[in-house]
Amino acid sequence: MGEFTFLLGSGTPQSSLFDGELLGGELMGVWKQRGYIRGAQLVEGGAFSPTSDYRLTLNGSLRGDTSFWLELLNALTLTLLPYTVTHHYNLQYVLENVRTGQAYEASVQESDETWVEGLLVFALPFAQRGHEETVERMADHLYEQLARQRAFEGGEEPMCGGHATPEEGR
Numbered sequence: 098m099g100e101f102t103f104l105l106g107s108g109t110p111q112s113s114l115f116d117g118e119l120l121g122g123e124l125m126g127v128w129k130q131r132g133y134i135r136g137a138q139l140v141e142g143g144a145f146s147p148t149s150d151y152r153l154t155l156n157g158s159l160r161g162d163t164s165f166w167l168e169l170l171n172a173l174t175l176t177l178l179p180y181t182v183t184h185h186y187n188l189q190y191v192l193e194n195v196r197t198g199q200a201y202e203a204s205v206q207e208s209d210e211t212w213v214e215g216l217l218v219f220a221l222p223f224a225q226r227g228h229e230e231t232v233e234r235m236a237d238h239l240y241e242q243l244a245r246q247r248a249f250e251g252g253e254e255p256m257c258g259g260h261a262t263p264e265e266g267r
Contacts (some may be wrong), residue, residue: 099117099154099155099156100112101113101114101116101117101120101155101156101157101158101159102157102158102159103116103158103159103160103161104110104158104159104160104161105160105182106161106162106163106165106232108140110158110160110161112117113159116159117157120138120155120159120188120232121155122139122238123138123232124155124162124235124236124239126234127233127236127237128240130234130256131236131237131240133240137153141146142157149195150194150195150196151192151193151195152192152193152195153190153191153192153193154190154191154192154193155188155189155190156188156189156190156191157186157187157188157189157213158186158187159184159185159186159187160185160187161182161183161184161185161186162182162183162185163180163181163182163183163213164180167180167181168180171213171214173261176214177214177215177259178214179212179213179214180212180213180214181210181211181212181213182210182211182213183208183209183211184207184209184211184228184231185206185207185208186205186207186208186231186235187204187206188204188205188206188239189202189203189204190202190203190239190243192203192243192248194248195215198234199248201243201246201248203238203239203240203242203243203246204239204242205235205238205239205242206234207231208231209227209228209230209231210227211227211228
């Protein structure tokens with residue numbers, strides 16, 4: 098149902114089930130942490146559970162911009178020379194209320210910068226902080242857009258159910 102693409106540099110965007118699942122899981126983690134949802138279950142190819150209250154589908158893209166020459170220098174120095182990758186996110190959510198059949202849409206565009214270097218593995222808890230803040234902002238913005246459309250009204254509890262990942266090759 099959904100489509101998610103990944104592009105590094107100036108190549109051709111490729112369908113990326115892995116990146117869509119990873120980012121969708123991070124966004125749902127923020128919603129759960131904030132108490133917006135009771136839970137979310139990843140489903141493949143739109144195979145939603147008939148017992149879910151809502152169906153959420155992620156579409157979008159992730160583009161990483163970096164310098165080819167810095168990547169090459171990093172490789173030649175056995176990952177000792179760091180370089181940055183700027184990630185550009187362009188995401189769309191489609192939320193369907195299973196009971197009413199009403200569909201709602203939300204979108205967000207964000208970017209963050211990540212440092213890549215072999216020894217940064219030791220600083221991993223700190224190295225991901227900027228990315229985590231970006232994901233939190235995106236998750237909050239997407240939820241606020243859906244809430245402004247009154248997507249969650251009429252429910253007794255926060256949203257629950259599944260979110261779909263992109264289908265491979267679509």
